[in-house]
Amino acid sequence: MAIKSLVSGMRLTGYYFTHHKEILTQEYPDNRETLTFGERFRGEVVMPHDENNEHRCTGCTACEIACPNGTIKILTKMEVGEDGKKKKAIEKFVYHLGMCTFCNLCIVACPTDAIKMSHDFEHSVFDRKQLTKVLNKPDSKIVKGVE
Amino acid sequence: MELEQPAISDTGDFTINMGPQHPSTHGVLHLKVTLNGETIKNVEPHLGYIHRSIEKMSEASTYRNFIYLTSRMDYLSAHMNNQACAMVVEKGLQLEIPPRAKVIRMLMSELTRLASHQLWWGALGLDLGAITPYFLGFRDREEILDIFEETCGARLTMNYNVPGGLMYDIHPNFVGKVKTFLKNFEDHLPEYKQLLTGNIIFEERTKGVGILTPEDALSFGCTGAVARGSGISCDVRKWNPYDGYETVQFEEPMETGCDCYSRYVVRIREMEESVKIIEQLIDNIPEGEFQAKTKVVLKVPKGEYYTRVETARGELGVYLVSDGSSNPYRIKYRSPGFSNLAALNTMAKGNKIGDLVAIMATLDLVIPDIDR
Amino acid sequence: MFSFYDISNSIHQWLSSQMGSTAVMLIEMAIVGVLAISLFAFLGLLLVYMERKVAAFMQLRLGPNRVGWKGTLQTLADTIKLLFKEGFSPDASDKFLFNFAPILVIVVAMLLLAPIPFAKGFQIYDINIGVFYISAVSSIGVIGILMAGWSSNNKYSLLGAMRSGAQIVSYELSAGLSLVVIVAFSGSMSLTQIVQSQADGWWIFKGHIPAMIAFVIFIIAGTAELNRAPFDFAEAESELTAGFHTEYTGMRFAMFFLAEYINMFIMAAVGATLFLGGWMPLHFGNLSGFNHIMDFIPHIVWFMGKTFFLIFVLMWFRWTFPRLRIDQLLTLEWKYLMPISLFNLLLVALVVIKGWHF
Structure with missing residues (x-):
């Protein structure tokens, strides 16, 4: 036995x-x-830009409020639009990857789908400073019609 | 200044520190073990190496934000932790979540339980000196984690529950993948028994080792498989059904051996029960919303709320005191690992060092759950 | 036909024609020493690689596969790494014993290589009490382990060493008794003669049930003597972190590691020699055609094949079974294996006197 x-x-x-x-x-x-991932896989937060270097972020700071660890900081500026009115726009969308826990709450909170989770998971860098990222590209603008 | 204790006392007792860096404490648990030769005289757990003040951090976050933190308590049953927190907020808001969300929550919980027990089974083998079970356990766990990744977006710290339901609907592949997994797991579960359950060495190592009498189990507040191995019925899913557990048929596995082997058998049978629950639910996911309508800023009315769920380790209680603002006034987690660890000394006294490892393995300790 | 005996003989004759007998002996000793050490190094590398691959395949993994073809150079790379590591010794350790222990362990493993016949007429020292020599020398190894455990000034090490002491002292008995079974069958303690006595069939086939029992006991006791899972109490990773070599680093650790694998080889070689016919090809009674074909396979291949088969069985044990507990280990020896061995010895005596074996 x-x-x-x-x-x-x-x-x-x-x-x-x-x-x-x-x-x-x-x-x-x-x-x-x-390598394949589920389409919802959470790598890091990115802000998609279209071919005209335009994003969809209005700078409403809903993600900043939703974020539990202060990973996101949005610096805004006042911009004069084409119609002459003053309008709030983002200057810098600062994302501290080192503090992010990939909880997805910012993505859910965003009313304009301006940010999403990329599938890039290889985050290691030699210098901590490189983990602080500015997500909007230089001279990018908001897509027309997104309020 | 106190004089340094001699390494070996007059009675021949000596103390060794197991952990915080030790292969079989599964994390940063520190056990001060007093030994006489190989026989254990006393075990004194020292905690605090991974205290992250999750309760205090929860008080500083809003009701939507604090849930994700609890994935980091008992990371092997992250979904159940999140569920308990979502439930306490829902209780405060008197929110009824849609039936679809309930069923998906149940499915996810049972999958998490399976994944957790598979890891436990592997780690138990590892602690007893058999390394192969670890890889077989992980093979099946990996399939579940792939399902999680597809639906929840993360493999371990899912954060899939939000107050009012779920963050997303399930992925279209979910049902098919779960069915494939169930089919594979049906083939693999007998292997678990082949490799450990029936093995004579394993039985010798676990039978009659680490006796926890029902009285002790009650007085230490043990829950989960630890208490059920001592013949105490304590399944929250049976006694206090939540999120639709009253609608599914399952048994609460119980053994009366009070030893490591009973706890082992209880967990193996729990896996079979989880499979049964998933089989009942997977074809009957109701259509409809996956999330109840909620306000953007949640404010739980003033009062005290308590919910409990059955995690893979036992009963997790969340006690919430609200002062009516958008942050919790006080959150207290009653974690199963902490109470189960309390019984360690009683169980280990008089046994050998090798038994201590076996007992810890069958307690299924997750250290971040103990420390929080 | 290719034979090691001819090679060694011709070297000996050539050397004898060149110089006096003392010089010949010195040179031959040097050659043997170099050969033994290189066999050591090669076996160490090969067995570690084999163990890792066997473990990997049993655990649904690939195993080492980066350095060299299919990872064959991995163990070499590891050795180089260990060479460069700091040889650290704890503060309050007994430095002399601490440094001496690994050397003692490895010297014992080397001594054990002497009487093993690798092929016909090819062995380092054809001692006429080979079996006795092996069981005597192999028990010195435990002193090295005890020294290592004591001198480390670490309670885990001490526990591991004490366990190992109790274990090896007890299992030495049943290992010895199972060797005595074959000595009784063949009527000789010389390993060469034992091999010769198996020309018409291996003892495990010829010796009826007693030889089978002795073989099983030898495998169990041998595993225990080697401190390998399921009897790896001296290390017991999940209990004592690394047991007696907790405090050892670098090359000193590598020596323990190497000695463990060489001992495994020697254990398997002794088992193969005594029970499975050593270098003797597989012969069946009067199937002369079959026997003739078997003779064409070189002796060294037979020997190595049998040895590596036993090594594989040991690895198979290790990667399947959980570890026993120390008191269960001693119970197994003193309450089961030892009485069975003694009874088995009586049985063998009966079989040999009555001439029941083939």
């Missing part, structure tokens, strides 16, 4: 020893090209 139980365990390991198709190892840096 006792020996039977030991042998049955050895049968299992022996089975896996001889059946190499069961191997699960993923050779990570080599399979970078073929």
Whole structure:
């Protein structure tokens, strides 16, 4: 009885020893090209820009309020629009990747879908300063019609 | 100044520090173990190495924001922690969540329980000196984590629950993937029994080791598989059903051996029950909303609220005191790991060092859950 | 046919024709020393690689696969890393014993290599009490472990060393008794003669049930003597972090590590020699055609094949079973294996006197 139980365990390991198709190892840096993620995978917060260098952020700071750790800071400026009216616009959308917990609350809070989670997960850098990112590109503007 | 204690006392007792860096404390638990030869005289757990003041941080966040922190308490049952916090806010707001959200929450909870028990099974094997179970456990856990990644966006700290329901609807692939997983897991569960349950060495190591009498289990406030291994019925899902657990059929596995082996068997049977619950629900996810309508800023009315859920380790209670503002006035978590750890000394006394490792493994300790 | 015996013989004759017998002996000793050390290094690298690959495949992994073809150079790279590491010794340790322990352990492993016949007429020292020599010398190794545990000034190390002491002293008995079974069968303690006595069939086939029992006990006791899982109490990673070599770093640690693997090789080699016919090819009674084909496979291949099969079985144990507890280990020895061995010895005596074996 006792020996039977030991042998049955050895049968299992022996089975896996001889059946190499069961191997699960993923050779990570080599399979970078073929890695797949769920479309909702949370890598880091990015602000998509279209081909005209335009984003959808109005600077409403809903994400800044929603963020539990103060990861997001929005610096706004007053800008004169085409119709001559003064309008609030973002100067810098500062994102501290080092503080982010990838909880997705900012994405849910954004009323204009200006930010989203990218699938980039390789965040390591040699200098901490590089973790503080400005998400809006230089000289970018808000897409027309987004209020 | 106190004189330094001699390393070995007159009675031949000596003290070793197990942890905070030790392979089998699974984290930064520090056990001060007094030994006489190989026999344990006393075990004194020292906590505080991973205290992050989650309760205090919760007081500084709004009702929407504090939930994500609880994923970092018992990270192996992150979903259940989030659920308990979402439930306490819903209780305060008297919010009824849609049936679809309830069913998905149940499904996610059971998947989390499975994933947690699979990791526990692997780590138990590791603690007892068998390394292969760890990889087999992780193989199945990985499938569940892939399902989580697709639906929740994260694999471990999901933050999928929000007050009022869920953050997203389930991913279209969810149902199919869960069914594939169930089919694979049905094949793999017998392997668990093949490798450990029936093994004579394993039975020798666990049977009659770490006796926790029902009285002790009650007085230490043990819950979950630890109490059920001592024959105490304490499943919150049965006694105080939440989020629709009253609608599903399942058994509360109980053993009366009071030893490590009973706790082991309880967890293995819990996995079977979880599979049963998922099988009942997976084809019957009701259509409809996944989130109840809520205000942008939540303000829980003044009062005290308490909810509890059954996590993979036992009963997690969330006690919320609200002063009517948008932040909690006080949050207290009653975490299962803390109470279960309290029983360690009683269980380990008189056993050998090897048994202490086995007992800790069957307590299924997650240190961030103990310290918070 | 290719044979190590011819090579060693021709070298010996050539040397003898060139110089006096003392010089010949010195030179031959030097050659043997170099060969033994290089075999050591090679076996160490090979067995560590093999263990890692076997473990990986049993655990659904790939194992080392970066350095060299399929990771074959991984162990070499690890050795180079260990060479460059700091040889750290704890403050209040007994420096002399601390440094001496790994050397003692590895010297014992080297001594054990002497009487093992690798092929026909190819062994370092054909001692006529080979079996006795092996069981005597192999028990010195535990002193090295005890020294390491004591001198480290660490309670984990001490616990590990004490466990190892109790374990090896007890399992030495049943390992010895199972060797005695084969000595009784073959009527000789010389390993060469034991191998010769298996020309018409290996003892595990010829010796009926007693030889089988002795073989099983030898495997169990051997695993225990090697401090390998499921009997790895001296290390017991999940209990004692690393047991007796907790405080060892760099090359001193590597010596313990190497000694463990060499001992495994020697254990398997002794098992193969005594029970599985050593370098003797597989022969079946009167199937002369089959026997003739088997003779064409070189002796060294037979020997290594059997040895590595036993090593694989040991690895298979390690990656399947959980560890016992220290008191259960001693119970197993003193309450089960030891009485069974003694009874088995009586049985063997009966079988040998009555001439029941083939």
